Amino acid sequence: MxxxxxxxxxxxxxxxxxxxxxxxxxxxxxxxxxxxxxxxxxxxxxxxxxxxxxxxxxxxxxxxxxxxxxxxxxxxxxxxxxxxxxxxxxxxxxxxxxxxxxxxxxxxxxxxxxxxxxxxxxxxxxxxxxxxxDRLLPEDHPVLVALGISDAQGRVRSARQAKYRQVEEFLRLLDGTVTAALESGKLRRPTVEDPLRVVDLGCGNAYLSFAAHAHLSARGLPVRLTGVDTKAQSLRHGREVATELGLGADDVDFVQGGIDDAEVAPAPEVVLALHACDTATDDALARAVGWQAPVVLAAPCCHHDVAAQLRRAPTPAPYDALTRDGILRERLADTLTDAMRASLLRLEGYRVDVVEFVGSQHTPRNTLLRAVRTGRPPREADRDELDMLTETWRIRPRLGELLER
Ligand SMILES: C[S@@+](CC[C@H](N)C(=O)[O-])C[C@H]1O[C@@H](n2cnc3c(N)ncnc32)[C@H](O)[C@@H]1O
Incomplete structure (x- = not known):
């Protein structure tokens, strides 16, 4: 009544x-x-x-x-x-x-x-x-509501708790990395006229893209974010969420295309690639190198390419015990792939560390490569280390092919 x-x-x-x-x-x-x-x-x-x-x-x-x-x-x-x-x-x-x-x-x-x-x-x-x-994006933030992570009352839905945890962990890493890069002058301080250019390669439903945009904006950093994905549906979803949030194409835009060839101009300064499948992460890292992006955050997904190469190549002595069982061979492939990616980025003038993304109790895909461009020339020792690794295991990392190293 x-x-x-x-x-x-x-x-x-x-x-x-x-x-x-x-x-x-x-x-x-x-x-x-x-x-x-x-x-x-x-x-x-x-x-x-x-x-x-x-x-x-x-x-x-x-x-x-x-x-x-x-x-x-x-x-x-x-x-x-x-x-x-x-x-x-x-x-x-x-x-x-x-x-x-x-x-x-x-x-x-x-x-x-x-x-x-x-x-x-x-x-x-x-x-x-x-x-x-304590939260970088509070539970009732409009972005989380628009993305369906939180309900209309601003509470994280029980089925989306893991996604919220992932968003928060990712923002913490992004925040720390961007802050350090700004303070050390590795990343330029953006202005309203010339916002920070961020690209999210393989953005999917763009949870992390919108979260990154919201968080950096809330920190007072003008930002323009571009999401790239092959799937038309992902981009439609991203555009709908942007409209709901009142964000224009100067704030957030989406490009349909492959990570390796999507047109993104001018060159982005922060490259994100989170759980892009298999060698799509290599494509993303190669693009970042091509753009000379000052900051790169990449959380690899599955690592089939090196796993398949390990299966085909004879295991060098005395490492048979590492490859005999499928589960250990898969884990070795993950470790080798990401270690070689880090080495290759170092050769390209990046300072790289490999860190935990979300706790391993939440997901096995919990590694993140964090790279900041210093422009340091490649060192002989890094080159030798990578050569020994690839020769010992008789593998050819996809990123090495893409970077012609
Ligand atoms: C597992 S989802 C991750 C989505 C998002 N980055 C996240 O972490 O929530 C991987 C996404 O990458 C996209 N993708 C995979 N390979 C791609 C490629 N080569 N080019 C463009 N998009 C790609 C897929 O369509 C999918 O939407």
Whole structure:
């Protein structure tokens, strides 16, 4: 049943200002019928305990960023609540210790409110203020909602927990690498006129592309991201998500094509290639070298090429025990492939390390090659090391062929 909006919002205001009872409130959407759109895609309120005492925390989200403010109880909290209630959001979901209120504004501009009771034990409110701070992309970030990792209430879906963990781990690595490269001058400081050019080769559904764009933008780094994939469906999905987030082609664009030959111009400065299959990772690394990209992050996927070569070639003494059983041979192939990729990148003037991407308890594909271009000339010792490896095992890494080394 509908009721006058003002009456329902006044009731809601009392609930929002009850610091003992309120667990969390989320405002989203906009009212129909020509009412001005709120400047935020969504807003969230909860009480947090800071050193200075309890505060009403508001987090507002635009297409790519979130903004947090803490308001002292009393006038400041009342003003913050009133400002949000005035903004013309179309829905409110307000959780208290024992109830959930859902308010929706209907076509006639009236409120439809439903209230459901909940088990008290479920709802101990989390008042810690730094919960979201540990996250590079908070659970309720619009990008995660648009990608379907989080639900409309801004909570990571249980089936998408692993993806969220992967996004966070990846952002942590990206953040550290970009920060170090900027500080050491290996990466230029981008400007609004000339944003950082990032390419995601084999972007798939572009989870990591959008996450990278959102995180770098939130850090104040203007960024233009290009996703490349052979699959038309991936690109359609990426474009739909970009539209939903209000991002234009100057922010995020998608190119259908192979990693080895897709047209990406001007040359990207940060090259991402995450779980591109088999030798597609070699194609990505070769492209990065061709572009002289200052920063490269590549998480290899399967390593069939070297595994097949190991099966065909006689195993050198005394290493039979390493290749007799399939599982060990596969793991050896993974290790050899990535070690040779790292060596080849070093010969191309990159400082390279191979690090864990996500914990091995979550996925076996948990290696990441992190390379920063220093331009150092190749060293004889590196060349010799690579030669000995390929001659001993009688293998020819695909990246070596592509780079003609
Ligand atoms: C396992 S998915 C990974 C997607 C995404 N990078 C991620 O980590 O969530 C691999 C993607 O790479 C794409 N891909 C594989 N080989 C490719 C190639 N040679 N050129 C372009 N895309 C390729 C596939 O179509 C697929 O979407």
């Amino acid at each position: 509908s009721e006058p909006l003002l009456r329902a919002l006044t009731r809601l205001r009392g609930v929002l200002l009850d610091e003992e009872q309120l667990v969390r409130a989320v405002a989203s959407g906009h009212r129909r019928g020509g009412a001005p759109k709120p400047p935020w895609r969504r807003a969230e309120l909860r009480y947090v305990d800071l050193k200075a005492g309890r505060r009403l925390q508001s987090v507002t989200f635009d297409a790519t960023q979130s903004f947090t403010a803490n308001h002292a109880p009393g006038d400041a909290a009342r003003d913050a609540v009133d400002d949000l209630l005035d903004l013309g959001f179309g829905q409110w979901e307000v959780e208290t210790l024992d109830e959930v209120h859902r308010l929706r504004v209907n076509k006639s501009g009236e409120a439809v409110v439903t209230t459901t009771r909940r088990e008290a034990a479920e709802t101990a409110p989390d008042r810690s203020h730094d919960r979201a701070k």
